[in-house]
Amino acid sequence: MSDQDPASEVSVTGPPPAASSDAGYEKKGVNTDSALLTLWASLHGITISDGILIAPATDTDVDAGLGLFSAPSHSIPKVVIDVPKSLILSASTVKTLALTYGKLAKLLWPGDTGSLAADEDHGQSVLSSREVIIRFFLWALYSGDDAxxxxxxxxxxxxxPRxxxxxxxxxxxxEQVAKCAxxxxxxxxxxxxxxxxxxYSKFVDDWQIxxxxxxxxxxxxxxxxxxxxRVMELPAGAEMELAVVPVIDFANHSRKFSARFEVTQESVQLVSVEQQPQTEDEGQRKDVESNEITISYGPEKGTSEILFTYGFILPVDDYDGKEHVRMRITLGDETVQLLYGRPALVDIRLGPDSTDELDWECDYLWLLCAGAEDGFSVRQTVQHDGVVELEAKIGEDTKVVVQPGAGNGVASGNQVVQSLRTFLQQRQGMQEIYELRRLVLLQEAVSQWLELLAAGELEQLQIADREEEEEDKSKLVDLAEDDDSAETQPLNIQTPKSDVSAIDNAIEILRQREERAFSLLEQHIQSRQAELLDSPAVQAFLAEQQTA
Incomplete structure (x- = not known):
């Protein structure tokens, strides 16, 4: 914050004048909760720039809670908020905190006296970074510990969120999850x-201690x-660590964002992107009509990912007329999947609803479109210590060894894909053949997705029929039990009106968007396949195969 005294700083945290509703705060007064947060931040070394307000985000259709705003009389500063690393909630900082607070230590190292070295002693029972932070939240919110x-x-x-x-x-x-089938x-x-x-079952046993x-x-x-x-991925030495950054984490997400976070040697900062050169991720930013300061969801997150992580559906307008759909594919044998090192996804990028614009990418398919005759092979070996290794041979000169599940497994898998892709693209006259092979594989995956969607729609109809039948039975039972009401009022049984819940709406929107993506992708595949089959290179290759 500035050098003003805490009381004057607290007064800055009143509601944003541009908010569309007064719900959740007193229009003419100071939001006492956010004022207390601002005072707490000041006392603990968090710097909040002048004119930055913490108040309910009321001009949104989703449950956004508090948000960060700039007062109308202030331009967004270069550094919006600065949080010392000592206040960041990461696995390492929480464990360090636990050395001071016994109950937290027992929750992180049950059965141990509470030591950072205990992680190694527990072997596979060591908590993940995510679980450590989750247990901190539960301890802090529900333990009643004065600390x-x-x-x-x-x-x-x-x-x-309840x-x-x-x-x-x-x-x-x-039942609701089943509707997503x-x-x-x-x-x-x-x-x-x-x-x-x-x-949770494991946690309860530890919590009782x-x-x-x-x-x-x-x-x-x-x-x-x-x-x-709320989690961010922050650099920690040569690696990255997951962390929650207090106060900065009240910044809501938006595709039309106005800020991003940066890491310095001493702190994490929320920085206005208007003061920074735009990166590819920031290229989507538009002029923000609201005075709310928001951060990006990350590049190309689609409807399913945002619903899965944040719990709501964004309007199509928020995608700047574009949509991103990612689907998992399970083609290929187990060896190839282990070589890849992560779930194989197809990234589908759609244009506005009024167009058939579409693009797609799936680097995993490069591992499936070539074989030994193309100079690509994979050999599995078991070392004397039982470690499984996969050796990918590409051409005469390139070998990449991958240990599935090892820390560098994904990086090695990426190396295999990139090396193979470069090798195949250099093969004279074969580029269209490999493209056709990838399209054939993709067509198989799309057919599976469309079948799953159709089966899911049928299951939804069956669930709806069962729910309606149960509701009718319940109404009849209520009428039969209410004899007095039946004698004095005419019997009036009506077919229940369609009462589609917010969850049902969200699932239906997701289903419609993905069905459009798959249908357009299928059309794209068929059109491109027809073009490739007419090309001289493909025709010559097919003729050669027939005579071989």
């Missing part, structure tokens, strides 16, 4: 719910949501 009040003003303003008009997907019931959301969401349920208070599954899901919706 947790250190972050009290910040924690008290964190949202509870109060949202539409709960995030991790809170959805099994066929979409790109279904498999990762079902898998995440299973993982969180298993984590430090507190008698019962923690429900939805409390654990809240902590998970706080982490996933």
């Amino acid at each position: 947790a009040t250190y972050y009290g003003p910040y924690l008290s303003l964190l949202p509870d 109060s949202f008009a539409m709960k995030p997907p991790i809170f959805w019931s099994p 066929g979409t790109s959301l279904y498999i990762p969401l079902a898998a995440k719910q299973r993982r969180l349920s298993a984590e 430090i507190s008698d208070r019962e923690i429900q599954l939805e409390d654990y899901l809240r902590a998970e949501y706080l982490f996933t919706s």
Whole structure:
């Protein structure tokens, strides 16, 4: 903050005059909660520039909670907020904090006296960075430990998604998750719910060591949501670490963003992009009509990813007329999938609804479109210590060794793909052949996706029929039990009107957008295949294959 006294700084945190509603704060007064947060920030070395307001984000259709705003009389400064690294919530800082606070230490190292060295002693029971931060949130929010009040003003303003008009997907019931069948959301969401349920069971056993208070599954899901919706990836030496940055994390996301975060030697800063040269990710930024300061979702996140992470659907207008759909493909044998080192995704980029504009990318398909006759082979070996290695041979000169699951596995997989791609593109007269092969493989994947969507739609109809049948039965039972009402009022049974919930709406929008993407991609594949089959190079290759 500036050199003004704390009281004058607190007065800056009143509501943004440009907000479209007075809901959630007193129009003429200071928001006492955000004022306390601002005072807490000042006392702990967080610098908030003059004219930066922390107030409810009321001019949005989603549950955005608090947001960061610039006062109308102030231009957005170069450095909006500066947070010392000592206040950042990462696995390393939380573990260091736990050395001072016994209950937190017992939660991170159950059965141990609380030591950073205990991580190695626990072997595979070591918590992930994500779990460490989640357990910090749960300790700070629910333990009743006096030490947790250190972050009290910040924690008290964190949202509870259970109060949202539409709960995030991790809170959805099994029936609601089932309605996602066929979409790109279904498999990762079902898998995440299973993982969180298993984590929660393990957590409860450890929690009982430090507190008698019962923690429900939805409390654990809240902590998970706080982490996933606020986490940043920050450099930590030669590696990257996951972290939540207090106060900066109140900046809401937008495709028309006005700020980004930067890391200095001593702090993390929220910096206006208007003061910085634009990168490719920042090229989407438009003139912001609102005075809210927002950050980017990240490059090319589509409907499914935003719904999965943040719990809402963005209007098409927020995509600048474009949509990004990512779908997982399971083509290829296990060896090739291990070589790739990560889930294989097709990235589909669509133009506005009024056009058939489309582009796609899937580097994994390069591993499937070539074989030994093209100079590409993969050999699996088991070392004397039991470590499995994959040796990819490309041409006569290039060999890449990959250890599946190792820390450099993804990087090695990328190296294989890039080396193979360069090698194949240099083969004279074969580029169109490899493109055709990739299109044939992609067509197979698209056919599978469309079948899954159709099956999911059928399942949705069956679920809706069962729900309607149960509702009719329930109404009949209520009428039969209410004899007095039946005698004095005419029997009036009506077919229930369609009452589509926010969740059902979100799933339907996702389904429609993905169906459009797949249909357009299928048309693109068929059109491009026809062009390639007419090309002299492909015809000559096919003729050669027939005579071989």
